Amino acid sequence: MRIPVIAGNWKMHKTVKEALSFLSTLRSGSLPGNVETVICAPYPALPALVEAAEETGIGIGAQNLHWAEEGAYTGEVSARMLTDIGVRYTIIGHSERRAYFAETDESVNRKGKTALKHGLVPILCVGESLEERESGKTKHVVREQILRALDGFGSEEVKRLIVAYEPVWAIGTGRASTAEDAGEVIGFVRRTIADLYDQQVAAEVRILYGGSVKPDNIGSFLAEADIDGALVGGASLDPESFRQLVAAAASGREKG
Numbered sequence: 001m002r003i004p005v006i007a008g009n010w011k012m013h014k015t016v017k018e019a020l021s022f023l024s025t026l027r028s029g030s031l032p033g034n035v036e037t038v039i040c041a042p043y044p045a046l047p048a049l050v051e052a053a054e055e056t057g058i059g060i061g062a063q064n065l066h067w068a069e070e071g072a073y074t075g076e077v078s079a080r081m082l083t084d085i086g087v088r089y090t091i092i093g094h095s096e097r098r099a100y101f102a103e104t105d106e107s108v109n110r111k112g113k114t115a116l117k118h119g120l121v122p123i124l125c126v127g128e129s130l131e132e133r134e135s136g137k138t139k140h141v142v143r144e145q146i147l148r149a150l151d152g153f154g155s156e157e158v159k160r161l162i163v164a165y166e167p168v169w170a171i172g173t174g175r176a177s178t179a180e181d182a183g184e185v186i187g188f189v190r191r192t193i194a195d196l197y198d199q200q201v202a203a204e205v206r207i208l209y210g211g212s213v214k215p216d217n218i219g220s221f222l223a224e225a226d227i228d229g230a231l232v233g234g235a236s237l238d239p240e241s242f243r244q245l246v247a248a249a250a251s252g253r254e255k256g
């Protein structure tokens with residue numbers, strides 16, 4: 001059975017103080033235990049969040065990492081620096097990093113390998129642009145991103161991965177994909193992984209939808225057989241809305 005995942009991607013929001021205030025509000029209510037709950041925060045907030053999240057069951061993640069072990073990479077952060085402070089997840093290949101910071105499928109692949117080697121769970125983002133969607137290339141684009149990102153990964157590594165399908169046109173626009181369309185693409189991602197590895201591996205990988213997910217639409221995504229949760233931007237910034245997203249995932253049915 002696949003445990004559902006709700007991951008917040010705070011992007012470039014929240015100081016340390018704001019991050020701690022979020023967590024203390026979240027902790028003041030109960031959070032269901034049968035959902036893997038993750039917050040991916042900016043680097044400066046990570047150490048304080050890891051400490052404050054102890055014994056809450058909430059996992060803390062970064063939004064990026066460098067693929068090298070260490071070296072002359074000004075401004076970058078390594079996997080070892082993240083694990084050293086207790087970070088357990090990292091987003092890789094977010095479309096904003098692909099668009100604004102020249103992230104390529106090759107760098108995503110290297111980052112994924114480094115993350116896994118250090119015991120971090122990579123949350124691998126894939127998704128098509130509006131232009132690609134309108135020209136009927138969604139599945140082709142997503143398949144290529146998956147093939148290139150997973151190049152050289154073994155079955156055991158892929159099972160630990162979380163994939164997030166985030167159509168670029170749905171991110172931060174308030175225009176979410178329909179649940180049916182997202183379910184279809186995510187089903188296709190699962191079949192692609194089954195072709196590359198086998199059915200058992202594909203049945204274990206958690207695949208999330210991301211793009212304008214809110215408490216009032218998450219239920220429709222979770223109702224899709226292949227969608228195991230959500231990677232959430234805007235609606236993860238408010239503790240009450242984040243709690244509602246986690247609660248929605250907890251009340252869904254088991255999958256896999």
Ligand SMILES: O=C(CO)COP(=O)(O)O
Nearest residue numbers: 009171172211212233234
């Ligand atoms: O990019 C996203 C999560 O990684 C989605 O952002 P929004 O939920 O704000 O659309």
